[in-house]
Amino acid sequence: MATGRRRARRSYHHGRLKPALVEAALALIERDGVGGLTLRAAARRAGVSQAAPYRHFADREALVAAVAEEGFRALTREMAAVSPDGTVPPLERLRQLGLAYIRFAHAHPGHYRVMFGRGVADFSRYPSLHGASEETFRLLVDAIAACQRDGLVRAGDPRALAFGTWAMTHGLATLWMDGPLRHMTEGTLDELAEELTRQVFSGLAAR
């Protein structure tokens, strides 16, 4: 929106086409869902020809990967904002991380779907996407390790414990967005999230 940028916008060389295409892709997802994310539509929105994106992205998947990476960074940012000063007790902090995760999926369902859908066949082919998703996961692992240090969570590889927690959280998010929980209101979802939080911690066992 800076005038310096506006001046360059309609020249032959865009100047910042790569980020502009990612922005356009995000806007398309927001408006039309994941199905609306096409290379041609993004190019149109950025005001360039259909062939221009190929100077910056090898193919459609590479643009999808860039959008997914941006999503992981945003999710990490929101999770990192949960009690950054360490005033919240570790177990309550773990619970709040889960809620932040579910709320991100709720607020940005299209973006979340791009992050976890089959849009990128293999994260390891996009190192910076892979790194961004690892960073998100590490936040969760660290929170569990903190609980272990306080004797609140049982012993064991915190990564293995984190997978279960992540799986349930991710499962809840996707069952809610695409599955049988589709029509659930946000209030009911919060209730269910509370129930699942209890379940993550105490399991199904009687007594």
Added chain:
Amino acid sequence: MATGRRRARRSYHHGRLKPALVEAALALIERDGVGGLTLRAAARRAGVSQAAPYRHFADREALVAAVAEEGFRALTREMAAVSPDGTVPPLERLRQLGLAYIRFAHAHPGHYRVMFGRGVADFSRYPSLHGASEETFRLLVDAIAACQRDGLVRAGDPRALAFGTWAMTHGLATLWMDGPLRHMTEGTLDELAEELTRQVFSGLAAR
């Protein structure tokens, strides 16, 4: 493959085009993944024109819904085969249901993705698909209720308890197929499944 059917195959009227298109769609998913499931390719494989499917399916989504329904019926069949005679104790049976679920996802990743992907925007628009998915879920709810009757699982709405279990199982399946667990071998996955089984039952709590 029956000769009676073969005779009719190349006549102007196919005769059983609807099921033939579903079969073709399944073969396409198996071979090319979910992206290969197109109406035109299914028509080609069934030996009819590109417009013919529209006599039997309103649009692409309707074919996807038929494929997804077939998937839920197959999954229900495999889960129902777990100790149908009631010789396995309820808690062990619940565990085996979870493993059967994960194994289905492992054996038919494309089909599983169609069942849980965004391919069908709203199950309630396809009553028989909705019914099939409810039937799968009911198997799990019943197994949990049986555990409750034996005092093995704590009190509470078995449907709410089942959601947590399902979410974790589904989350594990999708994280494995599309997410950070992508490159895990089946052996490691079985180990993780055991760990998660323990986690579903006992939670993260210390002691």
Added chain:
DNA sequence: ACCTGAACACCGTTCAAGT
């Protein structure tokens, strides 16, 4: 070094016409 225009092989979907 970056972008355009035209082209090719695909889609989903519609509709008049054929059997």
Added chain:
DNA sequence: ACCTGAACACCGTTCAAGT
């Protein structure tokens, strides 16, 4: 009642040509 052929508006992707 069911299927075909041709058409339209989209895709992803490539490539010679323009600036």
